[in-house]
Amino acid sequence: MLKSLLLGAALGTSLLASASAQDYPTQDIDLVVPFDPGGSVDVTSRLLAEAANKYLDGVSVVVSNRAGGGGVVGQSFVSKAKPDGYTVLAMTSSVVTNPQLKGAPYKIEDFTPVAAYNLDPEVIAIPASSPFQTIDDFVTATKERPLNITVAGIGTSHHMAGLALTSAAGLEFNYIPANGFGEQLQAVVGGHADGAFWPMGEAMVHAEAGTVRILAIASDARDPNFPDVPTFEEAGLNIPIWATFRGWAVPAGTSDETVTFLSDLLKKVFEDDTYQEKMAAAGFDAIYRDAANFQSIITAYSNQVVPIIEDNGLAK
Amino acid sequence: MDQIALGFSELLQPAVLMMLTIGVFAGLVVGSIPGVNDNIAFAVFIPFSFNLPAEQALALMVGIYCAAAAGGAIPAIMIRVPGTASALLTTINGNAMARKGQAGQALSIAMVSSVVGGLLSALVLLVFAPALAKVALRFGYVENAALTILGLSSVVGLLSGNVLKGVISAMLGLLISTIGYSQVTGYPRYTFGSINLIEGIPFVPMLVGLFGVAAVFDLLRDQAQERRENTEAEKLPEIGSMRLGRTLIRRLIPTWLTSAAIGNFIGVLPGAGMLMAIYIAYDQAGRRFRKHFAGRKGEAKWDEGAPEGIAAPEAANNAVTASSMVPLLSLGIPGNSTSALFIGAMALHGLVPGPLLFTQHADIAWMIMVAFLACNIIMGPAAYIVIRTVSRVIFSIPKNVMVGVIVLLCLLGAYSDGNNLFNIWVALGAGAVAYLMKIANIPLGPAILGLVLGGQMEASIANSLSISRGDWLVFIDPVNHPISAIMLLAALLMWVAPALRGLRHMRANRCAKGQRS
Numbered sequence: 001m002l003k004s005l006l007l008g009a010a011l012g013t014s015l016l017a018s019a020s021a022q023d024y025p026t027q028d029i030d031l032v033v034p035f036d037p038g039g040s041v042d043v044t045s046r047l048l049a050e051a052a053n054k055y056l057d058g059v060s061v062v063v064s065n066r067a068g069g070g071g072v073v074g075q076s077f078v079s080k081a082k083p084d085g086y087t088v089l090a091m092t093s094s095v096v097t098n099p100q101l102k103g104a105p106y107k108i109e110d111f112t113p114v115a116a117y118n119l120d121p122e123v124i125a126i127p128a129s130s131p132f133q134t135i136d137d138f139v140t141a142t143k144e145r146p147l148n149i150t151v152a153g154i155g156t157s158h159h160m161a162g163l164a165l166t167s168a169a170g171l172e173f174n175y176i177p178a179n180g181f182g183e184q185l186q187a188v189v190g191g192h193a194d195g196a197f198w199p200m201g202e203a204m205v206h207a208e209a210g211t212v213r214i215l216a217i218a219s220d221a222r223d224p225n226f227p228d229v230p231t232f233e234e235a236g237l238n239i240p241i242w243a244t245f246r247g248w249a250v251p252a253g254t255s256d257e258t259v260t261f262l263s264d265l266l267k268k269v270f271e272d273d274t275y276q277e278k279m280a281a282a283g284f285d286a287i288y289r290d291a292a293n294f295q296s297i298i299t300a301y302s303n304q305v306v307p308i309i310e311d312n313g314l315a316k
Numbered sequence: 317m318d319q320i321a322l323g324f325s326e327l328l329q330p331a332v333l334m335m336l337t338i339g340v341f342a343g344l345v346v347g348s349i350p351g352v353n354d355n356i357a358f359a360v361f362i363p364f365s366f367n368l369p370a371e372q373a374l375a376l377m378v379g380i381y382c383a384a385a386a387g388g389a390i391p392a393i394m395i396r397v398p399g400t401a402s403a404l405l406t407t408i409n410g411n412a413m414a415r416k417g418q419a420g421q422a423l424s425i426a427m428v429s430s431v432v433g434g435l436l437s438a439l440v441l442l443v444f445a446p447a448l449a450k451v452a453l454r455f456g457y458v459e460n461a462a463l464t465i466l467g468l469s470s471v472v473g474l475l476s477g478n479v480l481k482g483v484i485s486a487m488l489g490l491l492i493s494t495i496g497y498s499q500v501t502g503y504p505r506y507t508f509g510s511i512n513l514i515e516g517i518p519f520v521p522m523l524v525g526l527f528g529v530a531a532v533f534d535l536l537r538d539q540a541q542e543r544r545e546n547t548e549a550e551k552l553p554e555i556g557s558m559r560l561g562r563t564l565i566r567r568l569i570p571t572w573l574t575s576a577a578i579g580n581f582i583g584v585l586p587g588a589g590m591l592m593a594i595y596i597a598y599d600q601a602g603r604r605f606r607k608h609f610a611g612r613k614g615e616a617k618w619d620e621g622a623p624e625g626i627a628a629p630e631a632a633n634n635a636v637t638a639s640s641m642v643p644l645l646s647l648g649i650p651g652n653s654t655s656a657l658f659i660g661a662m663a664l665h666g667l668v669p670g671p672l673l674f675t676q677h678a679d680i681a682w683m684i685m686v687a688f689l690a691c692n693i694i695m696g697p698a699a700y701i702v703i704r705t706v707s708r709v710i711f712s713i714p715k716n717v718m719v720g721v722i723v724l725l726c727l728l729g730a731y732s733d734g735n736n737l738f739n740i741w742v743a744l745g746a747g748a749v750a751y752l753m754k755i756a757n758i759p760l761g762p763a764i765l766g767l768v769l770g771g772q773m774e775a776s777i778a779n780s781l782s783i784s785r786g787d788w789l790v791f792i793d794p795v796n797h798p799i800s801a802i803m804l805l806a807a808l809l810m811w812v813a814p815a816l817r818g819l820r821h822m823r824a825n826r827c828a829k830g831q832r833s
Binding site: 068277 | 358359362366453456499501502503509512513514647648649659661663664666667670672735736771772782783
C-alpha cells in the first residue's frame with residue numbers, strides 16, 4: 001500500500017516536472033491591473049489582452065484587477081508572485097516612485113521589464129478662455145506671480161514635472177492637487193485653475209474639442225496631431241522628455257525565454273491593425289519598446305525623478 | 317429634435333432595447349441585494365462589455381444604473397436592510413410602514429417615486445444638458461467647499477433629540493475620512509504601515525459594512541431577543557396590496573417635485589452624489605411633513621411610516637442618475653463614482669465622453685440620453701413584476717436563513733471591489749462599529765455624510781485657500797463667489813433654525829412651569 005502510494009507520488013511529481021519543462025505558456029496568463037476596471041491602465045490592458053489572445057494557442061491573457069493603495073496592493077502582489085511568467089504586471093511609472101513616495105514594500109529591481117506599449121508625454125494645458133496664447137505668455141505670467149496649476153496629486157509624475165520645470169527653467173507654480181482627471185478637467189475648463197500638467201493621452205480629446213489649449217509638450221518631437229505646439233526644448237524649458245510609461249513586467253527571476261516570449265507577443269500585438277485602431281480611438285498612442293529598451297526608459301525616468309523626490313523632501 | 321430621433325432610432329434596435337430591458341431587471345435585482353451595488357455590478361460587467369457592441373453595452377449599463385437606485389428600496393422596506401447606500405433613509409419610514417402591514421403601499425410609493433425622479437432627471441438631461449453643464453462649470457474649489465458644508469449641515473435637521481451625539485458622529489466620520497494619503501500634502505496619514513490603507517479605508521466595502529453587515533447584526537439581535545423571551549418570531553411583512561390612492565398621489569406631488577429638483581441639482585454637480593441628495597431631500601420632506609401633516613388624525617409620525625419619508629429619498633436618488641450624466645456627456649467630467657465607470661466602458665469601445673462625442677458619435681451620445689428616458693418608462697412595470705415574483709419568493713424565506721445569505725452576499729460584494737481580502741475585514745469592522753453606534757444611540761447618518769464629504773471638504777477648503785493665498789473671506793465673497801456665499805448662508809440657517817425652535821420650546825416650557833407653580 002505504502003509502496004504504491006510512494007510510486008504514485010513519484011509518478012505525479014515526475015509528471016509535474018515534465019509539464020513545467022514543456023513550452024511556455026501552458027496555462028492562462030494573469031495580467032494584473034493594480035487599479036479598478038475602467039481606468040486608462042485597465043482599458044489599454046484589455047485592448048492588449050484581446051489582441052494578444054489572437055496570437056496565443058489554447059491559452060489566453062486574462063486581465064485581473066487587484067486595486068487598492070493607489071496601485072501598491074496589486075504591484076506588491078506581482079512582486080511576490082512566482083516568477084513563472086503566469087503573473088504579469090501592467091506596469092506604470094508609479095512603480096518607480098511608490099517605494100519612496102508611498103512606502104511600497106518592493107524595490108524596482110523586484111520586477112523584470114517585458115516591453116513598453118505606451119508612452120505618454122507631459123503637456124501644459126490651459127483653459128480655452130485663458131489670456132495666454134503661447135508658452136511665452138505662460139512663462140512670463142508665472143514668473144510674475146506663480147500660476148495655479150492643478151495636478152493629479154502631490155508626488156505624482158505630473159507634480160514632479162512642475163518641480164522639474166522649477167529646477168530646469170526657474171518657473172514657480174502654486175500646485176492644486178486633485179483627485180482624478182475629472183476634477184482637474186472641471187477646474188481647467190471652468191477656469192478655476194490657470195492650467196494643468198497632464199499626460200497627452202488625456203488632454204488630447206479635450207484640446208481637439210476646443211475646451212482646453214495645449215501650450216507645450218515634453219517630448220523629443222512635436223505631436224503630429226498638434227503641429228503648432230512646441231516641445232519643451234523648443235520653448236526653452238530645458239527638459240528634453242518627460243513622459244509616463246505603460247508596459248508589462250514580470251517578477252524578477254523569470255527566465256529569459258519567458259520574458260522574450262512575452263516581449264515578442266507584445267510585438268505581434270503592436271503590429272496588429274485592429275489593435276492600433278482601437279488604441280488610437282481610445283486616445284492612446286500605441287508604441288513598442290522591447291525589454292532592453294523598456295529597461296532604459298525606466299532607468300532614465302528613475303534618474304529624472306529620484307533627485308526631485310530627494311531634493312523636495314517628498315520621500316517618506 | 318432630429319438628434320433625439322436619431323437617439324431613438326439607435327435605441328429602438330431590438331438588441332439594444334433588449335439589453336436596456338435586461339439592464340433594468342438586472343439593476344432592480346442588483347439593487348435589491350444588500351452588499352452588491354451598481355458600482356460593484358459595473359466592475360464585474362465592464363470586462364464582459366468588451367465583447368458587446370458599444371450601444372448594447374451602454375444601454376445595459378444605463379438600465380442597471382437607473383434601476384439599482386430604485387431596487388435598493390425593496391429590502392430597505394421589507395427587512396430594514398438597504399440594498400444600496402442610496403436607500404439608507406428609505407429604511408426608516410419604509411420598514412415602519414411595512415411592519416404596520418402596508419409593505420405593498422410602501423413599495424409602490426418607493427417605485428413610483430423612483431420613476432418620477434428618474435423621468436424628471438432624464439428630461440433634464442435631454443433638454444437642459446448644455447445649459448446645466450455651464451452651471452456645473454461655475455463650481456470651483458470655493459463653491460465645492462461650500463457645497464460640502466451645506467451637505468454636512470443638512471444632517472442637523474435629522475438630529476431629533478441629542479445634537480451632541482450627532483456632532484460626535486459627524487466628527488467620527490470626518491476623522492475616519494482623513495485616513496490615507498492626504499490629497500493636500502501627499503503624505504499618508506494613520507495608515508500604520510498598511511499598504512491597504514494608503515488610499516484610505518476602501519470605500520465601497522466600508523459602505524457595505526455600514527449598511528449591510530450592520531443591519532444583519534441588528535436582525536440577529538432581534539432574533540436572539542425573540543428566542544430569549546420565547547415570543548413568536550416576527551414574520552417578514554407580507555407585500556399585500558400595492559394600490560396607491562389618488563389622494564396620496566396628489567399629496568406626494570410636491571415632495572416628488574422638490575426631491576427631484578434637489579436630486580437633479582446635486583446630480584449635475586461633479587463630486588456630490590446620491591448620499592448627499594437623499595439627506596437634503598429627506599430633510600426638506602421632513603420639514604414639509606411636520607408643517608402640514610404631523611399630528612393629524614390617523615397620520616403616522618415622521619420616522620414611523622410617513623409616506624413622504626419614502627418618496628423623498630427615492631425620488632431624489634433616481635433624480636441623480638441621468639443628471640449625473642450631464643457633466644459627463646457634455647464635458648467629459650464624471651458627476652459621481654458610478655457615472656465615472658461609464659468613461660471606462662466607453663473607452664473600451666473607443667469612445668471618449670465630452671463635446672466631441674456629439675460630433676463624432678452623435679448616434680451613441682443621443683442613444684444614451686434617450687435610454688435614460690426609456691429605461692425609466694420600462695422601470696415601472698419591471699419593478700412591479702420583480703416585486704410580485706422574485707421579491708415575493710425571496711421574502712418568504714425564513715428570516716434566519718436570509719441573515720446568513722445576506723452576510724455572505726455582503727462579504728462577496730466587499731471582496732469583489734478590487735479582489736482584495738482586506739476588504740472583507742473592512743466590511744466586518746465597519747458593520748461592528750455601526751452596530752455599536754446603534755446600541756449607544758449615536759446616529760449613523762452624520763458619520764456617513766462625514767465619511768462621504770470629508771475628503772472633498774478638506775481638499776476643496778485647502779485648495780480654495782491656496783488660490784486665495786490664505787484669505788478666508790473668499791468663501792463669503794459676494795462678488796466673485798456668490799454661489800458659495802448663498803450656500804453657506806443656507807447652511808447657517810439649517811443650524812440656526814432648529815436652535816431657535818429649541819429655544820422657543822424651552823421658554824414656553826419654562827413659562828408653563830412658572831404658571832403651574
